[in-house]
Amino acid sequence: MKFALKSLLVATLAMTSTMAISHEHGHDSALNNAVKSSERSSDRDQYRHPVETLEFFGFKPTMTVVEIAPGGGWYSEILAPALKEQGTYYAAHFPADSSVGYYQRALAGFKKKIAEDERFNKVKLTEFAPSTHLDIAPASSADMVLTFRNVHNWYMSKDKDAAANAFKSFYKALKPGGTLGVVEHRLPEAQADEMQKSSGYMKQSVVIELAKQAGFELAASSDINANSLDTADHPKGVWTLPPSLRLGEQDAAKYKAIGESDRMTLKFKKPL
Numbered sequence: 001m002k003f004a005l006k007s008l009l010v011a012t013l014a015m016t017s018t019m020a021i022s023h024e025h026g027h028d029s030a031l032n033n034a035v036k037s038s039e040r041s042s043d044r045d046q047y048r049h050p051v052e053t054l055e056f057f058g059f060k061p062t063m064t065v066v067e068i069a070p071g072g073g074w075y076s077e078i079l080a081p082a083l084k085e086q087g088t089y090y091a092a093h094f095p096a097d098s099s100v101g102y103y104q105r106a107l108a109g110f111k112k113k114i115a116e117d118e119r120f121n122k123v124k125l126t127e128f129a130p131s132t133h134l135d136i137a138p139a140s141s142a143d144m145v146l147t148f149r150n151v152h153n154w155y156m157s158k159d160k161d162a163a164a165n166a167f168k169s170f171y172k173a174l175k176p177g178g179t180l181g182v183v184e185h186r187l188p189e190a191q192a193d194e195m196q197k198s199s200g201y202m203k204q205s206v207v208i209e210l211a212k213q214a215g216f217e218l219a220a221s222s223d224i225n226a227n228s229l230d231t232a233d234h235p236k237g238v239w240t241l242p243p244s245l246r247l248g249e250q251d252a253a254k255y256k257a258i259g260e261s262d263r264m265t266l267k268f269k270k271p272l
Contacts, residue, residue, distance in 0.1 A: 030061035034082040039119065044243065047260035048148075048183075050078050052224045057181035057267055063143035066090040066136050066173055068128055068166070069150050071106050073113055079146075081119040092128035092136035130154045130162040134169040145170040146181045149263070151207055152200045152238075167214035171270055180216055180268040182207060183225055185238045185261040200238030204264045216268035225263035232262060 035042075035051050059065070061082050070076045070091045083089040093110055094103035114120045127133040136145070147170070154163040170180050187201035196202050208218055234240035236247060238261050245252055 030082045030085070031055075031059065031078070034078045034080075037077075037081065037119075040077040044074065044260070047225070047227070047242075048074075049224050050075065053181075053183065053265060054078070056220070056222050056224055056265060057144065057146065058179055059144065060087070062086045064088040064090070064137070064141055065144045065146065066092055066126075066142045066170075068092050068136065068145065068147040068170070069094065069153075070110065073110055075146070075148055076110070076113075076123070077119070080123050084119065084122050088124065089122070090124045090126055090137045090142070092126045095127040095129050095133045098129070128166075128169070130157065130166040130169070131159045134165060134172075136169055137173040139172050140175050142173045142178055143175060144179045144181065145174055148183045149185060151182065151184045151210070152196070152202050155202060155206075156197055156200075163210050164213060167210050167216070171214045171216060174270045176270055176272045178270045179219070180211065180270070182211070182264070182266040182268070184264050184266075185232075186226075186264045187232050191232065195232075198237060199232065199234075201232045201261070202264075204266070207264065207266065211266070211268045215270065217271055218266065219269045220267045222265040222267075225265050227259055227262040229258045230262035 031051060031054060035045070059082075063083070064087060065079060065083055067075060067079055067090070070093060076089075076091060080089050080091075091110065094100070094107045096107065098104060098107075111125070114123050114125065126136050128136050151163060151166075154166050157163070159165075174180065184207055185201045187195055187199065187203045189203055189205060191203075193203070196206065204221075211218070230241065232238075234255070238244075239246040241255050241258055242260055245255060247255070
């Protein structure tokens with residue numbers, strides 16, 4: 001009898017372990033399948049490291065995830081299919097009532113994806129603008145909020161409270177214990193603070209302080225998206241580099257050799 005019970009216990013533990021491994025493998029597969037899909041371009045992956053970045057943030061395909069200002073949908077083409085079957089993906093896009101031409105074009109393009117692309121047919125579209133539209137998802141509903149290369153835009157805004165308002169909005173949407181993931185162009189701490197108002201680069205210390213003022217705690221930082229070749233002092237700011245190449249053919253080879261910007265990758269937590 002003791003031997004039979006022992007054998008049953010061992011078998012149960014083995015099955016539980018196998019199920020857990022299978023469950024985790026399913027998580028990995030959903031993300032990797034989305035990244036490896038032939039329906040998206042992988043040209044920028046060498047600079048943006050989507051799998052490593054999302055794994056660092058603790059992404060799981062069962063989560064409720066909000067992406068802030070997805071623009072044309074580079075990360076959305078990963079997040080929407082990865083979350084489609086088991087999770088929920090909110091795209092907090094530009095407001096429909098915006099008078100900015102680029103915002104209108106980007107939003108129209110994103111709506112077209114939702115209407116025509118099967119990968120996007122479960123996306124929940126909300127609106128975000130740090131001065132006017134702050135309800136990115138129901139309060140305390142999200143496991144994760146993600147923002148990729150957006151903080152500088154809010155910091156450069158005419159509204160001096162825009163960046164602070166943005167982080168408060170993220171805090172409101174997250175569940176207690178939820179994660180805020182931030183990727184941002186990084187300005188060396190020794191550079192003048194004023195450069196943050198025009199260059200598209202932000203000091204890591206400033207971004208961390210913005211998050212802390214909203215109530216977040218810094219959980220971890222990573223150099224996954226670091227680029228030691230980027231000096232952050234280019235003629236047209238961060239837009240001198242790929243993919244913008246704001247100078248056109250002038251010194252294009254030089255800036256292509258540098259690649260995309262040096263970036264901070266920060267993981268914050270909303271306290272329990």
